[in-house]
Amino acid sequence: xxxxxxxxxxxxxxxxxxxxxxxxxxxxxxxxxxxxxxxxxxxxxxxxxxxxxxxxxxxxxxxxxxxxxxxxxxxxxxxxxxxxxxxxxxxxxxxxxxxxxxxxxxxxxxxxxxxxxxxxxxxxxxxxxxxxxxxxxxxxxxxxxxxxxxxxxxxxxxxxxxxxxxxxxxxxxxxxxxxxxxxxxxxxxxxxxxxxxxxxxxxxxxxxxxxxxxxxxxxxxxxxxxxxxxxxxxxxxxxxxxxxxxxxxxxxxxxxxxxxxxxxxxxxxxxxxxxxxxxxxxxxxxxxxxxxxxxxxxxxxxxxxxxxxxxxxxxxxxxxxxxxxxx
Amino acid sequence: xxxxxxxxxxxxxxxxxxxxxxxxxxxxxxxxxxxxxxxxxxxxxxxxxxxxxxxxxxxxxxxxxxxxxxxxxxxxxxxxxxxxxxxxxxxxxxxxxxxxxxxxxxxxxxxxxxxxxxxxxxxxxxxxxxxxxxxxxxxxxxxxxxxxxxxxxxxxxxxxxxxxxxxxxxxxxxxxxxxxxxxxxxxxxxxxxxxxxxxxxxxxxxxxxxxxxxxxxxxxxxxxxxxxxxxxxxxxxxxxxxxxxxxxxxxxxxxxxxxxxxxxxxxxxxxxxxxxxxxxxxxxxxxxxxxxxxxxxxxxxxxxxxxxxx
Numbered sequence: 001x002x003x004x005x006x007x008x009x010x011x012x013x014x015x016x017x018x019x020x021x022x023x024x025x026x027x028x029x030x031x032x033x034x035x036x037x038x039x040x041x042x043x044x045x046x047x048x049x050x051x052x053x054x055x056x057x058x059x060x061x062x063x064x065x066x067x068x069x070x071x072x073x074x075x076x077x078x079x080x081x082x083x084x085x086x087x088x089x090x091x092x093x094x095x096x097x098x099x100x101x102x103x104x105x106x107x108x109x110x111x112x113x114x115x116x117x118x119x120x121x122x123x124x125x126x127x128x129x130x131x132x133x134x135x136x137x138x139x140x141x142x143x144x145x146x147x148x149x150x151x152x153x154x155x156x157x158x159x160x161x162x163x164x165x166x167x168x169x170x171x172x173x174x175x176x177x178x179x180x181x182x183x184x185x186x187x188x189x190x191x192x193x194x195x196x197x198x199x200x201x202x203x204x205x206x207x208x209x210x211x212x213x214x215x216x217x218x219x220x221x222x223x224x225x226x227x228x229x230x231x232x233x234x235x236x237x238x239x240x241x242x243x244x245x246x247x248x249x250x251x252x253x254x255x256x257x258x259x260x261x262x263x264x265x266x267x268x269x270x271x272x273x274x275x276x277x278x279x280x281x282x283x284x285x286x287x288x289x290x291x292x293x294x295x296x297x298x299x300x301x302x303x304x305x306x307x308x309x310x311x312x313x314x315x316x317x318x319x320x321x322x323x324x325x326x327x
Numbered sequence: 328x329x330x331x332x333x334x335x336x337x338x339x340x341x342x343x344x345x346x347x348x349x350x351x352x353x354x355x356x357x358x359x360x361x362x363x364x365x366x367x368x369x370x371x372x373x374x375x376x377x378x379x380x381x382x383x384x385x386x387x388x389x390x391x392x393x394x395x396x397x398x399x400x401x402x403x404x405x406x407x408x409x410x411x412x413x414x415x416x417x418x419x420x421x422x423x424x425x426x427x428x429x430x431x432x433x434x435x436x437x438x439x440x441x442x443x444x445x446x447x448x449x450x451x452x453x454x455x456x457x458x459x460x461x462x463x464x465x466x467x468x469x470x471x472x473x474x475x476x477x478x479x480x481x482x483x484x485x486x487x488x489x490x491x492x493x494x495x496x497x498x499x500x501x502x503x504x505x506x507x508x509x510x511x512x513x514x515x516x517x518x519x520x521x522x523x524x525x526x527x528x529x530x531x532x533x534x535x536x537x538x539x540x541x542x543x544x545x546x547x548x549x550x551x552x553x554x555x556x557x558x559x560x561x562x563x564x565x566x567x568x569x570x571x572x573x574x575x576x577x578x579x580x581x582x583x584x585x586x587x588x589x590x591x592x593x594x595x596x597x598x599x600x601x602x603x604x605x606x607x608x609x610x611x612x613x614x615x616x617x618x619x620x621x622x623x624x625x626x627x628x629x630x631x632x633x634x635x636x637x
């Protein structure tokens with residue numbers, strides 16, 4: 001088990017290193033930072049002096065190590081566009097994205113799993129067919145279109161919910177939260193449905209197919225023969241055994257949620273990191289782009305590691321098999 | 328004469344096959360196929376079938392801007408689905424836009440397919456260090472959502488190229504970005520299949536008579552792995568069209584002078600609040616129908632080519 005986790009950890013370090021390298025290369029080769037800093041008529045000697053002061057004349061690998069040290073200490077440089085430190089800009093935007101992703105993930109789990117169990121148990125029911133059809137349409141609908149449709153119905157036509165922004169937020173230390181005000185909560189509804197709908201259908205389909213698989217096994221038949229209640233069989237035995245793949249996919253999908261938050265945030269003008277990233281791409285704001293990249297990669301790596309560990313916690317067989325095959 | 332007979336024979340064989348039978352049996356699949364066909368024909372012949380050439384700026388009349396669809400009061404019969412803020416006919420822009428969307432979709436699928444199949448064949452057939460390197464790269468890329476990779480490539484291209492050059496090259500950049508983000512699936516599938524085929528007798532026979540490995544890979548192994556690749560390509564077309572429209576919607580896609588479906592939705596989105604819903608909703612419906620029918624075809628193809636799943 002330890003060998004397995006060590007291998008995964010090593011892989012994560014590799015991923016982080018390569019992402020950091022890409023980010024560094026972006027910094028290094030997309031435009032000469034000296035040109036942005038000196039006056040138009042600066043002489044070659046002045047440029048050279050500044051280059052030496054900033055350490056840009058040092059060998060490639062030394063600069064890369066300095067870059068790594070800077071990220072590790074939270075120094076992401078300055079935004080070309082806004083001029084303030086990137087770390088500060090991201091810290092302001094981070095709570096908005098994380099709250100949105102959290103609510104969307106909860107939505108996906110608490111709708112997706114029960115819907116999957118229901119469609120798995122009542123395979124041929126009219127309600128199941130209806131839910132499956134809806135989910136197929138949900139997969140074919142692009143995220144931004146779902147957002148537009150929701151805005152059209154609930155904001156423009158009915159006027160029930162706000163169509164942009166976070167509403168009123170409350171500042172708790174460095175964290176600005178929308179959970180504590182009514183307008184903040186109302187503003188969360190449409191974006192989180194938009195963001196979570198794809199994951200909801202995905203989890204629903206996954207739970208359904210796993211349930212169908214498990215319900216066919218002998219131990220379920222045996223449990224029925226023992227006269228257990230349907231409730232005990234369906235939830236105690238069947239659902240529990242579908243959880244391993246569900247945890248994996250759900251975990252990995254949180255990464256997907258962070259990425260797709262870019263789209264949702266653009267549709268709803270949600271002041272989060274994804275919106276920041278799109279603006280950075282449009283204006284070629286390299287420090288913001290590469291910092292976002294490093295940060296998202298970090299989220300991904302951590303999530304993947306947690307999922308790997310959860311795997312071991314949920315499925316005792318894995319622990320045994322792995323340690324046997326390792327010998 | 329002989330080729331004609333061969334063709335007839337081929338058609339007869341196809342009409343009697345399992346695949347055609349399962350096609351005929353499902354009305355949904357037939358409908359999806361017809362719809363896809365209509366979309367393709369409309370896209371290919373778009374310049375000849377659109378009622379208004381919306382690329383021709385001189386023909387636009389600002390007096391006709393923001394007209395509702397023909398069946399709503401104030402609409403005109405020549406503008407079936409209404410007009411946008413520049414007086415462009417929405418129906419025509421949709422047909423011309425789907426042409427751009429499908430072009431980007433097909434081009435990026437071909438790129439991803441070529442890259443993925445070649446790398447998958449090599450990884451599976453050669454094995455060893457080559458295999459490890461290719462598959463590790465695939466693993467790392469797989470841990471990131473495709474949309475992030477696409478956005479990153481597009482961002483880099485923007486940084487490297489001067490602005491006017493980038494606008495001209497935008498379509499190629501997007502094809503490259505989408506194609507480059509999608510090769511992994513092909514590579515993984517083809518590698519797995521190649522590992523199986525590699526040990527079969529026909530490959531060993533080819534090796535014994537001294538054929539070059541490249542010849543064995545592409546002439547002997549490749550034809551035996553095309554089924555699953557076809558399925559991935561069909562589903563991949565839907566994903567590519569969606570990705571392109573997402574990029575264009577975000578404003579980092581194809582330039583607005585030749586709008587794709589995503590660009591149209593983006594433009595229309597600005598007029599949603601003033602109640603002029605047709606500019607965003609009609610391109611949206613077209614996009615969804617297109618992707619839905621391609622997805623249905625892909626799903627069916629997967630089931631039909633893999634009898635084990637039935």
